[in-house]
Amino acid sequence: MEKIQEIRLHGRGGQGTVTAAELIAVAAFYDGKFSQAFPSFGVERRGAPVSAFCRISGEKIRLRAQIYQPDFIIIQDAGLITTDPSVLQGAEKCRGILINSEKKDWPEIKNKNVITVPATKIALEKIGKPFINTALIGAFTAMSKLATLGSLRRAVEERFPPEVAASNIAAMQAAYDCVEVKIKEYKFSSI
Amino acid sequence: MNKCIEGSHAVAETINLCRPKVIAAYPITPQTHIVEDLAKMKANGDGGYEFVRxxxxxxxxxxxxxxxxxxxxxxxxxxxxxxLLMTEVLFTIAGMRLPAVLTCAxxxxxxxxxxWNDQQDAMTLRDSGWIMLFAEDNQEAVDLHIVAYKITEALRIPVMVNMDGFVLTHTFxxxxxxxxxxxDAFLPEYSPEQGQFLDINMPVSLGCFATPADYMNIREELAIDxxxxxxxxxxxxxxxxxxxxxxxxxxxxxxxAKNPDVIIVAMGSVVGTIKDAADELMEKKKNVGLAKIKCLRPFPKEELVKVLGKTKFAAVLDKSISLGQEGILATEVKAAAQNKLSAKIQSFVxxxxxxxxxxxxxxxxFQHVQKRDSGLSFVE
Incomplete structure (x- = not known):
């Protein structure tokens, strides 16, 4: 059985954490893979910590448990790292951690494969509002290659009205480019 | 068409394909997305039904x-x-032999x-006279709804399709x-026979008063059917x-496994996780199997006894409990096994x-059921 790729996303209510997981799953599906996305089933409140899960595999996914040892962690709000202990669960052994931040050093994270992307800055520039999730999924796919940018674009286009989709795709592309450059620069180890 | 969509949305689309004439609902988490989608379809002109809020x-x-x-x-x-608020009426629908399909998230x-999810809601309705089906994944939820209409309209017994809230309803x-x-080819338009419904051209009474002379016979007939x-x-x-x-x-x-020592009995979405766990156990040469209960009512006793066969241990998983007894499915499995199986049957909530x-x-x-104790166990 092929190993399922598991992604855990952390954000706050209102940041589109669940939507981001769903968009990644839909994009992977368009790439011909099996995928699954689900929320952590919290009570929906703006600002409260939220997590979501995504699995991608070449075979049908049957497993329904939450993800405790992810392959990738996406952190939408860096403030959660020190306040929510579940964010770094399994961080040591995961293949990569993506953080919405401009900060370079993360001594609290015991994993060298940390990539940051200024998703809030990109979102403000391209969308005009701090809607960061599409920028982050663009950055994520540059980092993990678990979905193609073309399929992500299609997923975003289907989800949002044309104008909203266009600005979000611009943010996604900008974040993708930003991470592509970083990966070449830093020779990201195991990815 | 193959799509990557939310379970609730998949069910809503399926219900629309089944061409119901009347949908009546009140929103409650985690069922909400299903009826919201059906309301949207109606508002967009895509639903051929009356939607009653x-x-x-x-x-x-x-x-x-x-x-x-x-x-x-x-x-x-x-x-x-x-x-639970529907309970009184659900018993009545079944007793009146009226066809209906209901999704329980x-x-x-x-x-x-x-x-959050467990199955206490549905299990509390197990004596209501509804046929009760349980879906393992969203594909099965879609498929069971279409079959449910076929069953309910032919047998005049209502059908409840169960899908785990959030775990299935909110999963893409x-x-x-x-x-x-x-x-349409599988499920033609519903046309009940004359005398089976309220029709001004053929007046009938439905849901009559039944005295002790008749009540028991009517209930017995329903039980037999x-x-x-x-x-x-x-x-x-x-x-x-x-x-x-x-x-x-x-x-x-x-x-x-072909000759399992241990069989795990379960229903609903946990079955998928059990299959993955069973594969890993079998890789380590453990003889384990899974009996997935797709239909709780009527309870498939004969099939279950056959599947459990010569296994030594049966661990029954329940996402519900009859307080003061044990997991509800566990009691059912034990009843079915009486005088037929020698396996140790244990309840895990x-x-x-x-x-x-x-x-x-x-x-x-898997480990625990092979131990000596046989009491009810809550698995953390």
């Missing part, structure tokens, strides 16, 4: 009762407290208040949604497989109120 679940159940009595295809959905029951995964013409419905349910599941290439006619599906069920917890159950 009710003042309560009691009203929603009463409205589908009335609509079904007038001879049209009906649908509702609920969860948890909402399902399974959720825990208060108190304490909890919006690939689902093949059939084409309208395929569904529900017991006998197994054969028809299997036939329809088989026909569905012929038409759509999915599913199968087993009411108890077996997965796992899992996943109450949304507690996550991991592969490790399944492996722990």
């Amino acid at each position: 009710c003042e309560s679940e009691f009203a929603a159940a009463s409205i589908i009762l009335g609509a079904s009595a007038s001879g049209v295809r009906v649908y509702s959905a609920s969860s948890s407290q909402g399902l 399974n959720r825990a029951i208060s108190a304490p208040i909890n919006i 995964e690939p689902v093949d949604i059939p084409e309208q013409k395929e569904v 529900i017991e006998a419905s197994k054969k028809f349910i299997k036939t329809q599941l088989g026909n569905y497989k012929k038409a759509f290439g999915r599913g199968g006619n087993a009411l108890v599906e077996y997965y796992g 899992v996943g109450l109120g949304g507690r996550d069920i991991t592969k490790d917890s399944i492996k722990e159950i």
Whole structure:
């Protein structure tokens, strides 16, 4: 059985954490893979910590448990790292951690494969509002290659009205480019 | 068409394909997305049904009762407290022999208040006279709804399709949604026979008063008909497989080792996690199997006894409990096994109120059931 790729996303209510997981799953599906996305089933409140899960595999996914040892962690709000202990669960052994931040050093994270992307800055520039999730999924796919940018674009286009989709795709592309450059620069180890 | 969509949305699309005439519902988490989507489809002009926004679940159940009595295809959905508020009417729908399909997005029951998944809501309705089906994944949820209409309209016994709240209803995964013409061919327009519904040209009374001279006979007849419905349910599941290439006619599906020492009995979405855990156990040469219960009512005793066969240990997983007894499915399995099986049968209560069920917890159950104790166990 092929190993399922598991992604855990952390954000706050209102940041589109669940939507981001769903968009990644839909994009992977368009790439011909099996995928699954689900929320952590919290009570929906703006600002409260939220997590979501995504699995991608070449075979049908049957497993329904939450993800405790992810392959990738996406952190939408860096403030959660020190306040929510579940964010770094399994961080040591995961293949990569993506953080919405401009900060370079993360001594609290015991994993060298940390990539940051200024998703809030990109979102403000391209969308005009701090809607960061599409920028982050663009950055994520540059980092993990678990979905193609073309399929992500299609997923975003289907989800949002044309104008909203266009600005979000611009943010996604900008974040993708930003991470592509970083990966070449830093020779990201195991990815 | 194969799509990667939310379970609730997949069910809503499927219900629309089944062409109900009346949908009545009251929103409750985690059922909400299903009826919201159906309301949206109606508002967009894509739904050929009346959508009744009710003042309560009691009203929603009463409205589908009335609509079904007038001879049209009906649908509702609920969860948890909402399902319990429908209870009185659900017994009546079954007793009146009215066809209906209802989705239960399974959720825990208060108190304490909890919006997450378990199956206490549906299990509390097990004596209501509804046929009760349980879906393992969103594809099966889609398929079972189409079969449910076929069953309910032929047998005049209502059908509840259960899908785990959040775990299925809120999960995006690939689902093949059939084409309208395929569904139409399998499920033609509902046309009840004269005398079976309220018709001014052929006046009848439905839901009459029954004195001790008749009540017991009517209930006995219903009990016999529900017991006998197994054969028809299997036939329809088989026909569905012929038409759509999915599913199968087993009411108890077996997965796992050829000669298992341990069989885990379960229903609903946890079955997927058990399959993955069973594969890992089998890789380590452990003889483990899974008996998936697809139909709780009528209870497929004969099939289950056959599947459990010569196994030494049966661990029955329940996402519900009969307080003061044990897991509800466990009691049912023991009743079916009486004088027929020698296996040790033990009750494991899992996943109450949304507690996550991991592969490790399944492996722990596999170990535990082979120990000496036989008491009820709550799996953390």
